[in-house]
Amino acid sequence: MARVSGTGGGTHAVVIGGSMAGLLGARVLATYFDRVTVIERDWFPEGPEFRAGVPQSRHLHVLLVKGLELLEQFFPGLRKDLLDAGAEIVRWPADVLWLSPVGWSRRFPKSLSLLSASRELFEWGVRRRLAALPNVRLMDGHEATGLLASRDNADVTGVQVRKRAERGLGGTGVSTESTPLPADLVLDAGGRNSHAPRWLVELGYAAPSETTINPQLGYASRYYARPKGLHTNWKGLFISARPDSPRGGIIFPIEGDRWLVTLAGYGADYPPTDEAGFMEFARSLRSRVIYEALDDAAPLSPIRGYQRTENHWRHYERLDRWPERLLVTGDAVCAFNPVYGQGMTAAALAATTLDRCLREQRRQRPNGDLNGLARRFQREVAKRSGAVWLLATGEDLRYPTTQGAKPDLVTRLFHRYVDRVMEVATEHADVHLIFVEVLHLLRPPRALFRPEVLLPALRGRRAGALDVPPLGSAGAPLPA
Ligand SMILES: Cc1cc2nc3c(=O)[nH]c(=O)nc-3n(C[C@H](O)[C@H](O)[C@H](O)COP(=O)(O)OP(=O)(O)OC[C@H]3O[C@@H](n4cnc5c(N)ncnc54)[C@H](O)[C@@H]3O)c2cc1C
Numbered sequence: 001m002a003r004v005s006g007t008g009g010g011t012h013a014v015v016i017g018g019s020m021a022g023l024l025g026a027r028v029l030a031t032y033f034d035r036v037t038v039i040e041r042d043w044f045p046e047g048p049e050f051r052a053g054v055p056q057s058r059h060l061h062v063l064l065v066k067g068l069e070l071l072e073q074f075f076p077g078l079r080k081d082l083l084d085a086g087a088e089i090v091r092w093p094a095d096v097l098w099l100s101p102v103g104w105s106r107r108f109p110k111s112l113s114l115l116s117a118s119r120e121l122f123e124w125g126v127r128r129r130l131a132a133l134p135n136v137r138l139m140d141g142h143e144a145t146g147l148l149a150s151r152d153n154a155d156v157t158g159v160q161v162r163k164r165a166e167r168g169l170g171g172t173g174v175s176t177e178s179t180p181l182p183a184d185l186v187l188d189a190g191g192r193n194s195h196a197p198r199w200l201v202e203l204g205y206a207a208p209s210e211t212t213i214n215p216q217l218g219y220a221s222r223y224y225a226r227p228k229g230l231h232t233n234w235k236g237l238f239i240s241a242r243p244d245s246p247r248g249g250i251i252f253p254i255e256g257d258r259w260l261v262t263l264a265g266y267g268a269d270y271p272p273t274d275e276a277g278f279m280e281f282a283r284s285l286r287s288r289v290i291y292e293a294l295d296d297a298a299p300l301s302p303i304r305g306y307q308r309t310e311n312h313w314r315h316y317e318r319l320d321r322w323p324e325r326l327l328v329t330g331d332a333v334c335a336f337n338p339v340y341g342q343g344m345t346a347a348a349l350a351a352t353t354l355d356r357c358l359r360e361q362r363r364q365r366p367n368g369d370l371n372g373l374a375r376r377f378q379r380e381v382a383k384r385s386g387a388v389w390l391l392a393t394g395e396d397l398r399y400p401t402t403q404g405a406k407p408d409l410v411t412r413l414f415h416r417y418v419d420r421v422m423e424v425a426t427e428h429a430d431v432h433l434i435f436v437e438v439l440h441l442l443r444p445p446r447a448l449f450r451p452e453v454l455l456p457a458l459r460g461r462r463a464g465a466l467d468v469p470p471l472g473s474a475g476a477p478l479p480a
Pocket of ligand 1: 052062309331
């Protein structure tokens with residue numbers, strides 16, 4: 001790969017942000033560059049613990065099965081690491097009581113295996129594996145404050161870096177001086193707060209146009225100890241919101257014998273963070289199963305809210321001018337309403353796109369020239385994000401309170417068709433599995449139009465909606 005003067009020690013890539021998108025991007029870069037440095041503002045905790053730069057980690061993070069597959073490809077053995085650290089396998093639908101928007105779903109034995117854990121554990125598992133690579137350096141407690149560029153600003157040549165307060169010193173001791181860190185390639189994975197738009201303007205480029213579709217969704221979450229001696233044949237409870245009842249909730253098991261309970265409301269109907277309000281919100285869901293399960297569970301934390309959940313796309317791919325050697329990935333490009341659990345998997349998909357683009361670059365320009373890579377990457381990432389964006393925003397457009405777009409005729413017809421598919425999926429194991437595989441990004445949305453889904457969907461639901469949760473053993477006939 002290319003070498004810019006002054007980097008020393010071979011080719012060097014710098015990643016801004018040490019969260020999921022940055023860590024996975026660094027994993028790919030480590031294959032192509034002699035050295036990779038990940039700059040992270042926070043000091044990384046030793047173990048799977050909270051850190052301020054990822055405030056959303058206190059809320060349930062479902063890792064889609066596609067995301068788990070990709071993580072395992074990047075770090076063979078990671079799944080076992082996570083299981084050893086207390087992550088749990090949850091079979092969907094066998095282990096989950098799900099009140100879908102169209103009624104209770106049966107719990108077929110034919111299932112996808114999800115790995116359920118806290119966001120902190122997923123990130124820690126990836127970080128630990130990455131840190132073990134000999135050519136990767138995690139430079140935590142450091143903040144990127146700007147980009148370095150060639151004299152004509154045509155090439156990004158590194159970042160300006162400032163050290164933050166020493167670990168454990170709170171706000172004191174912040175260095176005001178920033179130092180240059182030269183690099184052959186810079187990958188910005190700074191999340192929703194990425195400074196890339198401002199930095200581009202400082203270099204004389206335009207900021208990207210942005211699309212925002214905001215369902216005004218709010219979360220409130222709390223950790224609980226799983227009740228001792230509780231014998232259930234379910235591991236998770238999930239009550240979906242729907243436009244006429246825009247409140248939902250979920251209980252999922254995480255490491256440490258805990259439950260993470262997340263309540264969510266659309267249209268600015270935010271779940272309260274005080275004890276009484278939180279419980280009242282849980283009681284007001286379409287079923288009381290979550291409220292009743294919490295009756296016996298001991299809280300382990302305060303209740304925490306989060307409202308920055310809008311779908312937000314920065315269209316770097318549309319810019320006419322773009323500096324070489326600067327790439328942007330993860331939430332910094334495209335962040336989704338989190339309720340569909342896509343963010344970490346989208347970050348992993350972007351890392352595979354980076355891998356493909358770097359491989360292609362090497363094939364086309366074996367001399368290590370990086371010109372053209374950045375633009376190709378932004379276009380490819382945009383293309384791949386498009387499908388995920390449509391899944392997330394398409395659902396959000398069902399809610400009249402969603403800001404930023406209205407459903408057109410095609411979207412409304414699609415909603416009606418998906419409702420039919422969901423109805424049939426509540427009673428038809430094969431349709432259910434295909435539907436869930438689409439949600440987990442294992443199949444493209446067009447799989448919903450395959451004959452094995454289309455024909456049952458046209459015939460419609462046979463047995464009628466269940467009006468009680470299927471508490472019998474997974475897949476068994478329902479209680480009368
Ligand atoms: C409430 C909520 C629930 C979610 N639930 C799910 C879920 O169920 N499943 C799922 O897959 N995803 C979920 N997500 C999305 C998921 O959290 C993100 O998509 C995922 O973390 C990838 O984001 P990222 O790495 O791009 O950015 P982030 O996770 O936001 O990380 C950005 C990182 O960059 C660092 N940083 C920023 N600026 C600088 C700088 N200048 N210098 C140095 N460091 C910097 C920050 O400290 C941080 O570590 C959820 C999000 C929210 C808000």
